[in-house]
Amino acid sequence: MKFTVKLLKDFPQYLWSGWGAIASILLFVATWDIGHQIYGSLVLPSPLETFGTLGAMLGDPAVIDDINTTLYRAFLGFFISLTLGSVLGLLAGFFATASMMSRPIVTILMGMPPIAWIVLAMIWFGMSDETVIFTVVVASFPIIFVGALQGTRTLDGELKQMADSFKLPYRMKFFDIYFPHIFSYLFPAWVSGLGMSWKIVIMAELLASNDGLGAGLAVARSHLDTPTALAIVSIMIGSLMFIEYIVLEPIKREVELWRD
Amino acid sequence: MERLEVSKLNHHFGFTEVLNNINFTLEQGQVLSVVGPSGGGKTTLLHLCAGLLDVEEGRVENSFVSSSFAFQDARLLPWKNVIDNISLGLLANGWDKTVATKKSQEIALKFGPEADDFDKFPKDLSGGMRQRVSFARALAVRPSLLFLDEPFSALDIGLKQESQTILIDMISKKSITILFITHDIMEAIKLSDKVLLLEADPGHIVKEFSFELPQKQRDDKFVYEQTAKILQDKTIINTFELRPIGAKL
Numbered sequence: 001m002k003f004t005v006k007l008l009k010d011f012p013q014y015l016w017s018g019w020g021a022i023a024s025i026l027l028f029v030a031t032w033d034i035g036h037q038i039y040g041s042l043v044l045p046s047p048l049e050t051f052g053t054l055g056a057m058l059g060d061p062a063v064i065d066d067i068n069t070t071l072y073r074a075f076l077g078f079f080i081s082l083t084l085g086s087v088l089g090l091l092a093g094f095f096a097t098a099s100m101m102s103r104p105i106v107t108i109l110m111g112m113p114p115i116a117w118i119v120l121a122m123i124w125f126g127m128s129d130e131t132v133i134f135t136v137v138v139a140s141f142p143i144i145f146v147g148a149l150q151g152t153r154t155l156d157g158e159l160k161q162m163a164d165s166f167k168l169p170y171r172m173k174f175f176d177i178y179f180p181h182i183f184s185y186l187f188p189a190w191v192s193g194l195g196m197s198w199k200i201v202i203m204a205e206l207l208a209s210n211d212g213l214g215a216g217l218a219v220a221r222s223h224l225d226t227p228t229a230l231a232i233v234s235i236m237i238g239s240l241m242f243i244e245y246i247v248l249e250p251i252k253r254e255v256e257l258w259r260d
Numbered sequence: 261m262e263r264l265e266v267s268k269l270n271h272h273f274g275f276t277e278v279l280n281n282i283n284f285t286l287e288q289g290q291v292l293s294v295v296g297p298s299g300g301g302k303t304t305l306l307h308l309c310a311g312l313l314d315v316e317e318g319r320v321e322n323s324f325v326s327s328s329f330a331f332q333d334a335r336l337l338p339w340k341n342v343i344d345n346i347s348l349g350l351l352a353n354g355w356d357k358t359v360a361t362k363k364s365q366e367i368a369l370k371f372g373p374e375a376d377d378f379d380k381f382p383k384d385l386s387g388g389m390r391q392r393v394s395f396a397r398a399l400a401v402r403p404s405l406l407f408l409d410e411p412f413s414a415l416d417i418g419l420k421q422e423s424q425t426i427l428i429d430m431i432s433k434k435s436i437t438i439l440f441i442t443h444d445i446m447e448a449i450k451l452s453d454k455v456l457l458l459e460a461d462p463g464h465i466v467k468e469f470s471f472e473l474p475q476k477q478r479d480d481k482f483v484y485e486q487t488a489k490i491l492q493d494k495t496i497i498n499t500f501e502l503r504p505i506g507a508k509l
Contacts, residue, residue: 156336161312165329166349166401177347180339258339258381 007254013252021245045227054231063216067235070212073129074201077136078194084137085144085193086186092145093152102149109142114200115207122208135204140193147189151182168239187255191248199242261323262288262404264309264439269318271304277462278304283316284456284465286439288404291431291475293440293448293455297500300313301463302441303409307421309439310407322509324405324437330398334390336382342368342393343378349401360362366399370426371396372419388415395423397491407441412447419446429452432476449486450478467495 024088029047036046045053056065117138121131155178162175205214213232220229269282278301284426286292294302307313309320311327317339326351336345346364365378372392373385382390391414398406410413412420415427428451449471457467469490473482490496 158331158333159337160309162329162331162335163330164312166308166352168348168352172352176337176340178266180337184339259385260383 003254005246007250008240010254011250013183014253018245042226043226045230049227050230050234053227054234057228057231057235066211066213068214070201070205070214071213074136074197077133077201078140078197079136080133081141081144081193081197082190083139085189086148089145089148090152091180093149093162099149102145106142106146106149109138110146114139114203118204119209121204127203127208127210129209131203131208132201132214135208136197139200140196143196144186144189147185147192148182151185154185155181159225184256184259185254191244191252194243194248195240198236202236262437263321263322263407264437265319265321265428266309267306269308269315269320271308271313271316273304273487279308280462280464282463282465286405286437288324288437289431289434289442290454291452291463292456293438293442293452294360295442295445296463297460300444300458300460301382302458305458305463306407306409306439306441307480311339317417324403326402326403327405327407328398329399329407330395330409330444332411332413334387334394336390336397337442338382341379341381342373345382345393346400349397353401367396367400368393371399372422380486388419392410392419392423396461399426403436405437405439408438408442410442410444412443413442420508424430424450426460428475432474445490446483446487449490450483451475457499459494467493468498494501 032044034046036044036125043051088102092102115133117130117135121138125131125134158184159177163173166232168176199213205212206218207214209215212233217229217232220226220232264283267283269279270277282305284292288475294305296302303464304313306313309322310327311320311322312329318322324356329441337348338346346368347355347357347360347480350360350363355363358431365375368378369375372389372413373396377385377389385393391411398411412423415423420500427436429437431438431451438451440448453471455469455471456465456467459466460465471478473488491502496502
């Protein structure tokens with residue numbers, strides 16, 4: 001409760017600190033417009049044209065449906081990997097053998113290109129929701145798993161000893177000693193996992209689905225409709241930036257105040 | 261009567277013998293210090309007495325109602341501010357959060373941190389300040405037995421003296437019993453009723469010194485004289501491998 005109040009209290013100040021970021025984005029848009037003036041509309045539509053298309057698309061219920069489908073897939077996949085990755089990572093971290101054995105498997109999962117997973121998933125699940133969600137899970141799971149694993153493996157033995165010397169009850173040991181440490185590893189892993197889900201969902205949809213933003217992108221490609229393609233990209237980037245900078249970053253700042 | 265009794269204590273780490281046949285008794289109200297060179301098993305002995313390590317051979321009997329431990333390094337929780345760190349022990353003893361916070365603020369003021377520092381995280385404190393917060397945390401629970409593992413070694417002489425004065429005050433009121441580890445012989449002479457000399461490889465007690473004069477009456481002269489006397493002692497010279505200044509190595 002106290003945390004939420006502090007979060008809301010510091011929020012306006014955080015937003016105000018965003019002018020630099022906005023200036024940088026506007027500069028980027030300006031460079032984009034220069035590119036448009038050099039190469040013309042077919043290769044690179046102007047920002048104005050793109051945002052115009054974007055506005056028109058957002059008024060279309062079919063597009064809104066696509067956005068919702070993509071959001072649903074990305075979040076479902078993300079939550080599955082969040083739950084699985086956190087729980088399994090914590091468990092593996094508590095047992096030396098399990099963490100030793102899981103390392104190579106994680107390397108295999110991380111090293112396997114997502115595109116290969118998509119192909120496999122298409123064979124296993126066909127052109128369906130499952131294919132996309134499966135790919136999202138398989139791509140973001142290892143990131144979260146490793147975060148949880150690292151968090152548990154790096155618990156400080158000296159602090160544990162200190163806790164023992166004060167005879168801290170189990171509940172306090174968990175909430176005051178273990179949890180803050182593990183969370184400081186887990187939370188950034190969740191953030192990267194979410195970013196990964198967002199990128200993978202589009203790729204999987206583009207190749208293995210008939211609806212969603214990724215499929216829209218595939219259609220735009222086949223029609224050589226650059227403004228629509230760019231508008232879809234803008235939706236993706238805009239929503240990612242919103243989640244990352246407006247939702248997650250303020251939380252991250254508050255929970256990591258104690259860090260150097 | 262509360263007491264800590266250690267008898268025939270041996271300890272091994274793997275095949276290395278760290279402690280060999282340690283025997284001593286610490287009575288209520290006493291200050292016992294263990295001095296010896298670094299790496300001689302002092303910290304291991306203290307951990308065994310405090311129950312932070314399991315006793316393998318021999319006996320450690322502790323009948324003190326409460327105890328706390330001040331470590332060589334501060335060991336503060338980096339995600340908790342000064343006050344929450346100090347109140348940790350109180351909360352573990354089941355104190356109410358508001359009462360514990362209030363009590364911790366009082367104690368903090370006594371040990372150095374000021375009201376401005378209360379909300380700071382350990383990363384924003386100086387090394388000496390962290391050490392004093394850790395010391396305050398150990399004393400906040402009003403332990404009847406206090407284990408000290410060179411808690412003053414990181415402090416400058418002024419702060420060291422300040423902390424020692426607080427301890428001497430508690431000692432003279434007989435409100436605390438202390439088992440103290442140090443490699444600083446002067447510090448040991450200033451604070452202890454009894455000093456045990458621990459020789460390394462494996463750690464064993466080679467000599468025992470007692471001081472009758474109450475700690476409050478020990479002035480600099482007393483401390484310097486006793487130190488000079490002890491430094492002449494053959495056993496001390498051998499244990500710390502002291503050589504006269506100017507002697508060839």
